[in-house]
Structure formats: structure tokens, C-alpha cells
Amino acid sequence: MRLDELLEEIPFYNVDVSIKDIEIASVDMDSRKVIPNSLFVCISGYTQDGHDYVEQAVANGASAIVAERPIKANVPVVVVSDTARVLAMLADRFYGYPTKALPLIGVTGTNGKTTVTYLLETIFNKDQKKTGVIGTIQMKIGDDTFPVNNTTPDSLNLQRSFRHMLEHDVEQAIMEVSSHALDMGRVYGCDFDVAIFTNLSQDHLDYHKDIDDYLRAKSLLFSQLGNTYAKHQPKFAVLNEDDPASTVLKRSTAQPVLTYSCKKDADVMATDIKLDAGGTTFTLVTPIGSISINSKLIGMFNVYNMLAASTAAIAKQVPLATIKEALDSITGVNGRFEPVDEKQNYAVIVDYAHTPDSLENVLQTIKEFAERKVYVVVGCGGDRDRTKRPLMAGIALQYADRAIFTSDNPRTEDPAKILDDMTKGLSVSKDNYEIISDRKEAIQFAVEQAEENDIILIAGKGHETYQQIGHVKHDFDDREVARNAIRKKGI
Numbered sequence: 001m002r003l004d005e006l007l008e009e010i011p012f013y014n015v016d017v018s019i020k021d022i023e024i025a026s027v028d029m030d031s032r033k034v035i036p037n038s039l040f041v042c043i044s045g046y047t048q049d050g051h052d053y054v055e056q057a058v059a060n061g062a063s064a065i066v067a068e069r070p071i072k073a074n075v076p077v078v079v080v081s082d083t084a085r086v087l088a089m090l091a092d093r094f095y096g097y098p099t100k101a102l103p104l105i106g107v108t109g110t111n112g113k114t115t116v117t118y119l120l121e122t123i124f125n126k127d128q129k130k131t132g133v134i135g136t137i138q139m140k141i142g143d144d145t146f147p148v149n150n151t152t153p154d155s156l157n158l159q160r161s162f163r164h165m166l167e168h169d170v171e172q173a174i175m176e177v178s179s180h181a182l183d184m185g186r187v188y189g190c191d192f193d194v195a196i197f198t199n200l201s202q203d204h205l206d207y208h209k210d211i212d213d214y215l216r217a218k219s220l221l222f223s224q225l226g227n228t229y230a231k232h233q234p235k236f237a238v239l240n241e242d243d244p245a246s247t248v249l250k251r252s253t254a255q256p257v258l259t260y261s262c263k264k265d266a267d268v269m270a271t272d273i274k275l276d277a278g279g280t281t282f283t284l285v286t287p288i289g290s291i292s293i294n295s296k297l298i299g300m301f302n303v304y305n306m307l308a309a310s311t312a313a314i315a316k317q318v319p320l321a322t323i324k325e326a327l328d329s330i331t332g333v334n335g336r337f338e339p340v341d342e343k344q345n346y347a348v349i350v351d352y353a354h355t356p357d358s359l360e361n362v363l364q365t366i367k368e369f370a371e372r373k374v375y376v377v378v379g380c381g382g383d384r385d386r387t388k389r390p391l392m393a394g395i396a397l398q399y400a401d402r403a404i405f406t407s408d409n410p411r412t413e414d415p416a417k418i419l420d421d422m423t424k425g426l427s428v429s430k431d432n433y434e435i436i437s438d439r440k441e442a443i444q445f446a447v448e449q450a451e452e453n454d455i456i457l458i459a460g461k462g463h464e465t466y467q468q469i470g471h472v473k474h475d476f477d478d479r480e481v482a483r484n485a486i487r488k489k490g491i
Ligand SMILES: CC(=O)N[C@H]1[C@@H](OP(=O)(O)OP(=O)(O)OC[C@H]2O[C@@H](n3ccc(=O)[nH]c3=O)[C@H](O)[C@@H]2O)O[C@H](CO)[C@@H](O)[C@@H]1O[C@H](C)C(=O)N[C@@H](C)C(=O)N[C@H](CCC(=O)O)C(=O)O
Pocket: 029, 030, 031, 032, 042, 043, 044, 045, 046, 047, 048, 049, 050, 051, 053, 136, 149, 150, 151, 152, 153, 154, 178, 179, 180, 181
């Protein structure tokens, strides 16, 4: 595509060099990846400033630069007010506005996003549609999986992935939309047909100023819904009526709203809920009829996840019988409430709870079914929200009989300091908990302690297959470590 064509819809300041007759083969934001005839977009990030890498980009063959200030370079420099936003617009245009043609559902909220995307994948697959999923665990196109760095990729990778999905006949894309992504404009330009809200509770207060600012970021998914090019597809906001934040989100969107609830009158409701250690049953009450659901998923929070997914599926005109078939068939999501079963006489569950609310939900669920002692192995991520640390430790002790506090991706922080943040305000006796910084030893300790009918929850890392210490990711899988510990102890 020619540079002047690419810039046609981009608001930029006057440039006194010609931008005509420059062929652009690729758009990039990382000077290290620039190939000949690229357009290099300078992003001022959190740790680095892309404007410092113009020379390297040009040396690698960039034939034009987009920047936020005039920069000396022997190729044209186009100056714009906000390169991050412009990058999203350029990416959308460069890849041919893929979401104009690709039906797209976005899921935001503090907890449950990954779960809801995989519920929706199963529902649409049962409806004979090829799906594409983007989120925390991976990107998936049909059955092919691709690794990801972020829950929501940057705008370039995102639009490229959508184009790839279209080329591989994906009929329904489903993605997690993190608050970081909304705030940084990573999804600017994406034409969502359905925007889903799961819930709001504390997380990411390292990044967002306060919980209102966090909600403001989430609300962008709803305020931007339908603001892109019209696809002649109806738009819906799907909101959790039982979460007070939905009031704000309802006011943020100009599009029709569908609500779901377990407690109040709503468009889609769950009634006659029966929670059990082996699964969950409820009646799904919808505007197009009612149907009984018999799911293997455990816990009240999963009823909410199933409601969110069902409401979106109804908005996309999936028949109720298909929704039931899908929800009844799902056995679980990778790393979410995943049992490690070596036929031992105590239970070990690996879960991705890494926020106060999710930890409380999952422990409450376990506590309801526990016959004997509950152990929890849990830590808090380094370089992330410090204010959630004492809250998570308090919740662990409130519900579990014994907590083992350990490390969870300490990143560049001192693990002892993170553990100190978790435990220094605890008012309970120290007999209730251990501090074992090494996660492998912590898991081994819990396994050694467990007796018949006890339950061990290993929280925080779920599907992750690494422990990040400093900037290095070391191989580490809670499930594998637990399995080895169980075998070592003997059945
Ligand atoms: C704080 C944050 O979100 N940072 C994201 C951001 O990185 P950054 O702004 O720090 O980038 P930077 O390293 O400063 O570089 C700035 C620019 O210089 C360029 N550069 C840099 C070096 C060089 O040699 N040449 C060069 O051109 C870079 O390519 C970039 O364009 O942009 C990067 C590219 O898009 C992201 O990968 C990165 O996510 C980091 C890894 C991260 O940990 N993010 C977390 C907090 C996050 O976003 N999490 C949410 C999930 C939350 C949830 O699940 O609820 C997510 O969506 O993943």
C-alpha cells in the first residue's frame, strides 16, 4: 500500500516532504523487527521511547516514520498527536479493516474473561461455526494455537491476527479485552458486535489510579461499541445486573443492553441453582424460553460465567438447545479449578485466582464442599498491584485452615518483600500459616501435610508454565510440580 493511501484517514500535521510514491510493505512499532520499506511508528512506552530508535529503524530499511515530534531522519517523518492511537488506525487500515467482515465478541471484567471466551468457543463450535479466540492462555484459530505475550495484543498484532482469522475462514472471533488494552487504545477501531461485562473488583491498581479509573477504562469497551464503521450487524452490550458497576456501563453505551442475573429481574436469569462438588444445575430463563443446564463446572462464579456466555450467544441468535448442549459438555478450562488427580485420597486443585475476589470465590466454593481441612498455597505477583497483597493473604486465612504463602512471578521485586506485604498486617496467629518462598517447596509441603479428604488449593498461576524471576521465565507448572509431589509422597 502507498504511504499517502495509508495515511488518507489519519489526522497528521503538515509535513514539508513528499509522502507520495512511497510503497509501504509493513507497519512496525519495534525497530528491531523493521524490514525494508516499513513504516516505523514511534511509541513512547512505559520503559522505553520508540522515538529513540528511529536511527535503527531507518538502518533496517524503514522508508517513513510516524512520530509525535519532528525528528531528524533521511526519510519522511509524519508528525501526529498520539502515535498509539494512530498506530491502531494504521493497523486497521493496513490489514484491510478486518473486523468489518469478522463477527467479533469482546469480554471485559476483572474475573471470568478467559472462562467466558472458552464457553463461547464451545457454544459457537456446537453451532457449526469456526471460531478464533484471543486471550490470556493463547490465540486459537480453529484447533491451531499460537503463543501470546499479553491477554490483549497490541493493535498491530491484533489486526494482523484478525486478518489471519478471516483468511482461515473464522466465522466468529471472541476475545478478552483487558483494562490495560482499553486504556492504551490497543482495541481502538475494532468493530465489536457484542461487548460482555463479567464483574468489577480490585486488581491492577498499580496501573490504574483507583477503582473508578479502572472502571472508566473498562467502560471504553461499551462507549466505543458501534462507533466504528457500520457493519449492518446489530450491537449488544451484555451486562451483569448483579454487579453495581453495570449501572455506569449501561450509561456508557448507546447500544441495546441485555442483562443477566442470578438475583434480580433481568433479560436472562439463572433460577433453581444447585451447586454441588461434582457440578452445577440451574434453569436458564431467557426471552426465547427456558432450558435446564447440567454443567460439570463448579461454583457460583461459573453460573455467572455461563449466564454471560449464554446471553451473548442468544444475542447472536444461537438456538437454546445448542447453548445447552455446549454448556452441558464442557468439563473445564485449562488451569481453572483444574484437579490434579493421581488417585490420591486428598484433592489437589490448581486455579488461576490471583485477585482478592477470585480467591474468595474459589475458596468459598471449596469450603462449602470440604469434608476436612482446606490448605491454600498462594502468592502475589511482583511489579503488580501491591494493595491486593494483604487482602489476598487475609482471605486465604479467613477460609483455609492453613495457608502456605509463597512466590508467584516475583518479576523484579524481592520475593521476601512481597511476602512481607502479604503478611505484615495479619492479626491471626502464625500457627495458621507458613511462609515458604520457593513455590516448589511450598507445594511439596502442602502435599506432605494433606491427609484423607483434605483439599489443597494451589492458586494464582493456573495454566502458566513458568515462574518469572527478574526478567527470566523459568519452566514451572503447578500441575506438574503437584503431580510429582503426590507421587513422591505415595498414594
Ligand atoms: C505496562 C504495559 O502494559 N506495557 C506494555 C507496553 O510496553 P511498553 O510501553 O513498556 O513498551 P516499551 O518496552 O517501553 O517500548 C516502547 C516502544 O519502543 C519500541 N522499542 C523498544 C526497544 C527497541 O530496541 N526498539 C523499539 O522500537 C517498542 O517496540 C515499543 O513500541 O506495550 C507492549 C507491546 O504492546 C506490551 O507487551 C507491554 O505489556 C507488558 C509486557 C505487560 O506486562 N503488560 C501487562 C501489565 C498487561 O498489559 N496485562 C494485561 C492483562 C491484564 C489482565 O489480564 O487483566 C494484558 O492485556 O496483557
